[in-house]
Every structure is written in structure tokens, then in C-alpha cells.
Amino acid sequence: MSKPSLQLNEKQVAEWIEFRRDLHRYPELSFQESETAAKVAERLSEMGIRYETGVGGHGIVADIPGTEPGPTIALRADMDALPIQEESGLPFASARPGVMHACGHDAHTTILLAAAQLLTQQSFPGTVRLLFQSAEEINAGAKAMIEEGALSGVSEIYGLHNLPTLSAGKIAVCSGAMMGSVDRIEITLEGRGGHGAIPDQSIDPIVCASAVVMALQTAVSREISPFQPAVITIGSLQAGDANNVIPHRAVMTGTIRTFRPDVQRRMPDIIQRIVSRVADGYRCSADIQYIHQVPVLENHDECATHVEAAAKQVVGSDGLQQAEPTMAGEDFSVYLKQVPGCFFWIGSGPKENADQAFGLHHPRFDLNEECIPVGASMLAEIAMQRLFAITTPE
Template identity: 45%
Template sequence: MEERTDLDAMLQTVYPDMVQWRRYLHRHPELSFQEKETSRWIARQLEEIGCEVKEGLGGFGLVATIRGDKPGPVVALRADIDALPIQDEKTCDYASTLPGVMHACGHDAHTATMLGIAKYFTSSRKSLEGERRLLFQPAEEVTPGGAVGMIKGGALSGVDVIYGVHLWTPLPYGIVAARSGPFMAAPDEIYIDITGRGGHGGLPHETVDAIVVGAALVQALQTIVSRSVNPLEPAVLSIGSFHAGTTGNVIAERCRLTGTVRTFSEEARARIRERLEAIVYQTAAMHGANAVLDYRDGYPTVVNDDVEAARFFRVAAERFGPEAVQTSTLIMAGEDFSYYLREIPGCFMFVGAGGEACGAVYPHHHPMFDLNEQSMLVSAKLMISMAENYASEHLSTRVSQL
């Protein structure tokens, strides 16, 4: 109980800094693989806190290392630092100052939370067992993602376990959630270019209308999930953009469709890709057009380790109460945290950040997105508690084997 009181009291002390950090980052966002100034700013904060910092992983990624005075495992915690190409439409003193770019997914708060965690661990070195490695990862929002570069740069070298949190506004503040096994979908990208034969709008018989081909293709693609995938298997195929034509009296020669495929199993992923290729090329041929499909594999499915997911439910219930802990539904959003989980055991978790009182009612990736900043405290407590529980269990196991 004393340790818990110390944690709560310390985080309450650092919370004003977390809010200040988060709002600074929200005012100064940078896109994926462009986080140069963000990375420099984070490095300065970590150095002031007293962390050993390694820069330049996966582009502009950083790793902060805090070594305890006692032996123990290496536990990694991860935050993401990139923003999105969205215009911030909020009216507040911390709105984005960069036109067309904003933190519309909570990564600013993830980073601020991790800086608060860094303060906690550096102040606890004398009692700290092992090493805490804090990952500040770039480019979570776009494939191939920054996690791959972080891993290649040695971020997981010697690490025993990894945890990550996403502040999640669909969940109300005070609720935490996760699940064992598959959790978040593999998000693949599709790009389809159709070439027909353009011409006069009054002489359609002399053309091959790329818009007609594209429209037929959109309709045909909707049969893949409904008729080619087991109805008990979660899957989504969505066309998100359709670009063709220049004016009303000219039949378009070219059309471009872009979309996404979301799956949880490799079987469904392969089946959808197979059917998509057949439908794209055969539909184009049927209309006398040509088509090119660019299918880009996205992140793997996020698959939580069973043991570490069980730790989440145990630790979260103990810290926040059983009524605050939920088993999450499957989430069709993707996350490159999946790459870490392919290398070592770990658990990805959601912390509720929604609430009407603070205006956190808009979905992620919305121009009005905001979150309940108090959720940063919940996130910090959860990740620290997971790390300390793992270290304590590791020490108990080591002692029993002596």
C-alpha cells in the first residue's frame, strides 16, 4: 500500500508537467517520418530528467534507459510521437499552429505520459529492479511504420517484455481494456489504377469510360467479404477514395481507387487478396479497360501474449477496481506495436480518454479530436504497475530457483 501511495503522490506532482508537455506537442505537431524537432524536444526533456538517451532509431525515434540499483529484468514501455495530416478545427489555446497537421490520435498525450513515467523511474532508481527502457517511436500512423526501424536499431536488444497503451476516446475516462490473443487488425492498403479510352461525352460509343469501370469495380468488391470470407471471420474491405475525370462533357480515361483491407487471420487476408486480384483484372477486362492493382501489406495483427494479458487483468483490477476493467472487443484499427509483439512477449492496452465534460466526444482522426488529459495519469499508473509487477514476479522466480 505504501508503494502505491508513493506512486499516486509522485504522479500527481508531475501531472501539471504532463499537461504542459502534451499541450506543447499538440501545438507543434509533425507528420510521420518528419518528427525532427519533436525528437529533439523529447531528447532535451529526457536529459533534464536524467535519462540516458539514444537517438536516431527508425528515423527520429529515441530510447531512454533508466537502470536501477538492484538486479532484475529489462522492461520496455512504448509511446508514439507522430501526428496526422488533418486540419485542427478546435478553438483552444493549445490548438495546432501548423496548418493541415494535428495530433488527432493522442500521440502527444502518449509522449507526455512517457515523460512522466521517466520522471517516476529516475526518482526510484534506488529501489528499481533491473532496467526500464522507454521507447519514443516515430511514424506509427503510416506503413511500414516506425516500429520496424526501432527494432532494427536495437530498441528490443535484451528486453524481456514490452507494454504499450493507447488512450482511447470511445472508452470513457476511468475504464481500461485489453484482450488476450488477437486484438487489433492487420491494415493493408490497396491502390487500383484503371485506364480506359477517353473522349467526348456525347460520343460514349467511341470510348471506354473509366468511371463506369471504377463504379462496377466498387460494387463487385463488396461481394468479397460477404461471399468469399467465412461470416464468422471478422474482415473489412473499404474503398475510401474514387478519383476520375476533369469536367462534365469529357469521358474519363483514368480512374484511381484507394482503400483498405482489415483482417485478423492470415487465411482471411490471403483469401481477400486472391479474390481482389481476380475481380480487379477481370472487371477491367470485361469493360475493355486495363487495371493495375498495388496491394501493400500493412502491419501484422496485434496479438497479445496470453500470460501478459492475464497480468493486465490482474494488475488493472487491483489498481483501479474490477468494475473499471473490461475485455475489449476486436478492434479493426491497426497498430505497428504488433511488430514488437512478434519479437518478445507483451501486452497492448486501451485506457479510456473520452468524456463530454472536456469535449472528448469526437472519434480518433477527427479535426475536433481531443481527450481527457486525466487519462494520462491512468495510463502512467497502468504501465508502471505492469512493469513493477513483472519485475517483482521475475525476482520471486529467480529467488525460488536459487
């Protein structure tokens, strides 16, 4: 395997691992990443990189200018943590109860900073733009940054996400659809409360809610082609407080995932029809809120090819894999609707039996820190290759 042309030395790797562990110990939820942003800003200042803070929440936009005019290539990392109680037992585990970097955004932030360090040591045409983003976990940060001009002048954008079920030292990428769309539904069913022993004098919203949950499954099994993946999951159902009382209302929330834009567009009407008609059959009224969040994440074919070329340089052909599609969502998809780009997986699991590792969003999630220098080399390599290729095409 050939050595990457852009590579952190051992001292730099150790320093960035220590930085990531500090971020891990002090996680912050979406749109609350003020301390994280301050630490990022401090490192950017030390590297002499100019930046703007407070973009789309606590986001940071920083530009590394080249030695001559050229295009702008954007690299993005997310910064927020999750409302999860950490159970990893790590010596640098979260010091904040109920908040954890269970998705590895602490590593993503570190990787982008480390890539910036590599890039400041190079000469290249054009500009590398660094996007440190808030609130990916609630699918709001990318939209907020775009609204405040983060993509202004950008030719292409690239981003990565660690994957603990993929061994560290491996890269997975694919063309086209890679991750599902994400929408949210909020359903309130109202009946008439009463005594649990006298159901005929009430209208039971719990029974209605049970029927709605089951009926919603037919939206996928009977209305969407089996060759067009879709998922409807009701994740919460709240109703009543006492065992012998029929409550007045039931409230449920759920997530809708699809893998094609046309299927995503069809879902609101399907959900509205099923819920309202089932509710009517059970004598309940239904209020349905369908909240669009992010589209299908679709990599641009040419950009995916560029990522593959960089991966072969950094990890070799043996380290490059075809990414398997997943219904998990990512608001990087919002950037890809604006400019060409590619999102890819970087292995963050153990070298052996990575498929048995605790996955993303698990309270015992543990990231293999060998992914940090690999990720830094990947982002820096992609930026350099694209800047020179666009500036001096064959």
C-alpha cells in the same frame, strides 16, 4: 479502491499536462517529428536517463537501468500527428495549419515520460526500455525501430492508446486479437479517353471503376466466413477533370482489414482475381498493387493477465473492462510478432456520456487530461511488477 503504489503528485501532473499541451500546439507529421523528439530528449536528459536518438526516423530509445541484473521490459509511445485541420477551439489548439494531434499521440508521449519519472524514483532489477516511436500513423515506425535494434534484449513489451469513447479512469484490455490487420491497395484502371457524348468510341474507366468498387464487396460477403471479420473500403477514387470528357484512367486506393492471419493471407489473391476479371469485362487494363502494412494485433494471454493485475492496482476492479475488438489497426502489432506483450486502451473521454465524445481522428477530438497520471501509473506499475516477477518467480 486501493491507491496505486506509483503515482504522480499534483505538481508533477500539472507540469506534464503543460508539456502535453505544448506538444499538442506544435504537432508534426510521420517521420517529421524532429521538434517533438528534441523536447523528449530534453526531458530525458533532465531526468538523467541515457538515450539514443534517430532510431527508425526520429525515434528515441532510452534505458532506465535497475540496481541489479535482470530482464528488459519495453514500454512504447508514438509521437506523430495527422494531416487534419483542428476544429477543437482549444486555447492550445494546433498552431500548424492542416496538422493535428487528433489521435492523442501527444498524450502517449507525455505518459511515457511521466512513467519514466516515476520509475527513476524506484529500485528494481533489470532494465526498463522506453521507445518513443515515429510514424505510427503510416504504419512504418515500428518496423523501422525494430530494424535498428530497438527490441534487442527485450523480454516483454507493453503499450497503450487513449480512447475518447471510454471514460477517463478506466482501462480496457483483452487477450488474443484486439485490433485488425492493415493492408493498402492501389488500383489503376486504364481505358481509352474520348468525348463524353460519343462513349462508343471510348473505353470508360469510370464505369469500370464503379463496377470494381461494387464487386470488391463480394470478397467479404461471399468469400470470407461471416464468423471471420473483414473489411474492404475504397477510400479514394480519382478520374477525369471535365464533365464532358471520358478520361483515360481511373485511380483508386483502399484499405483492407482482417481479424485473422489466415484471412489476411488470402486477401491478395482474392483482390487480384476480382479486379482483373471485372476490368477485363469492361475492356480496361488493371494494375493492382497490394501493400502489406501491419498484422493483426494479438495480445499474448499471460501478458494481458499482467496488465489486468496492474489495472486493478491503479484503477481498481471497477475501472477494468474487457476491450471490444476493433478493425482499427496499430503498428504495435509488429512488436508483438517479435516478443510477448500486450496493448491496452486507457480511457480519455468525459466521465459522463463518453460514448458520445468525438472519436479518434476527428477534427474536434478532445482528450481528457486525467488520463495522463493514470497512464503513467499503469506503465510504471506494469514494468515494476514484471521485472520483479521475472527476476524472482514463485
